[in-house]
Amino acid sequence: MAFKENLKSELDYKNVKVKELAAETGISRRTIDQYLASAAKMPSAENAVKIAKVLGVSVEYLVNG
Numbered sequence: 001m002a003f004k005e006n007l008k009s010e011l012d013y014k015n016v017k018v019k020e021l022a023a024e025t026g027i028s029r030r031t032i033d034q035y036l037a038s039a040a041k042m043p044s045a046e047n048a049v050k051i052a053k054v055l056g057v058s059v060e061y062l063v064n065g
Contacts, residue, residue: 004040010055025050
């Protein structure tokens with residue numbers, strides 16, 4: 001799976017809304033929406049770490065599954 005699918009999966013599993021993730025990470029909702037879009041872009045290392053920390057998973061898991 002790609003970052004996009006792993007992020008969607010974790011958000012669903014942990015019942016976290018994009019709005020909540022944005023507030024907790026300090027990353028804009030628009031940027032997170034771009035990570036989840038069909039033509040998803042990869043986050044910067046800094047943002048990937050923030051997202052992983054809030055979701056309680058490793059960056060490696062988000063990137064590789």
